[in-house]
Amino acid sequence: MTTHTTTAEAWLAGRLPEEWFTGPVEVRRDRDEIVVIGTLREPQLPEDADEADHEVAARARIKSFREETRERRMEIARELEHLSGKKVSWGVRVGDREALFTHLAAPVMTRLRQPERKVLDTLVDAGVARSRAEALAWCVRLVGERSETWLGELRTAVQQVEEVRRKGPDS
Missing domain, CATH: 3.30.300 (GMP Synthetase; Chain A, domain 3)
Incomplete structure (x- = not known):
C-alpha cells in the first residue's frame, strides 16, 4: 500500500x-x-x-x-x-x-505526539534544520511567530519540490 x-x-x-x-x-x-x-x-x-x-x-x-x-x-x-x-x-x-486514544510518542528531547513531529519533519524536509532536535530548538526560538501560515506555505513548497523531482530525468 x-x-x-x-x-x-x-x-x-x-x-x-x-x-x-x-x-x-x-x-x-x-x-x-x-x-x-x-x-x-x-x-x-x-x-x-x-x-x-x-x-x-x-x-x-x-x-x-x-x-x-x-x-x-x-x-x-x-x-x-x-x-x-x-x-x-x-x-x-x-x-x-x-x-x-493511545498514540505514538517519538523521543526527540521530549516525547512528542504526531502534530508536533509533523512540524519538525516539515522543517527538516525543507532544509530549515538538519534534524528533529535542531528543528525543535528552532521552533522554541520562533514560537508564536508566523507558525500556521508559514508552515502551510513551506509544506506546499516541499510538495512542489517533490513533484519536480518525480518529473526529473531519472523518473
Whole structure:
C-alpha cells in the first residue's frame, strides 16, 4: 500500500464497519504514524441540557466506543500497519470534542505526539534544520511567530519540490 492519504482512506472505507462512524474517517499521518479519526453520533439530550451535560454525555459516548470496539480496532490497526509500515492509532470526535486514544510518542528531547513531529519533519524536509532536535530548538526560538501560515506555505513548497523531482530525468 502506498502511504498516500486517499489510499488509506479508501482502504479504511472498505474495511471499517459502517455503523461505527457518521461518515468517512479523517486520516492524519506523518513518517511514523497514521491516526484514524472518526466522528461518532452525538448523544440525544433534552433541549434544556447545559454544557456540562453535553460534556458528560460526549465523554461517555467516547468511552463506550473505545471499550466496545477495542478488539476490532486492534485487528484493523494491525492489518493497516502491515500494509503501510506505520503504526496506527485511533481517535474520535463527538460534536466539537476530539479524543485521541493511545498514540505514538517519538523521543526527540521530549516525547512528542504526531502534530508536533509533523512540524519538525516539515522543517527538516525543507532544509530549515538538519534534524528533529535542531528543528525543535528552532521552533522554541520562533514560537508564536508566523507558525500556521508559514508552515502551510513551506509544506506546499516541499510538495512542489517533490513533484519536480518525480518529473526529473531519472523518473
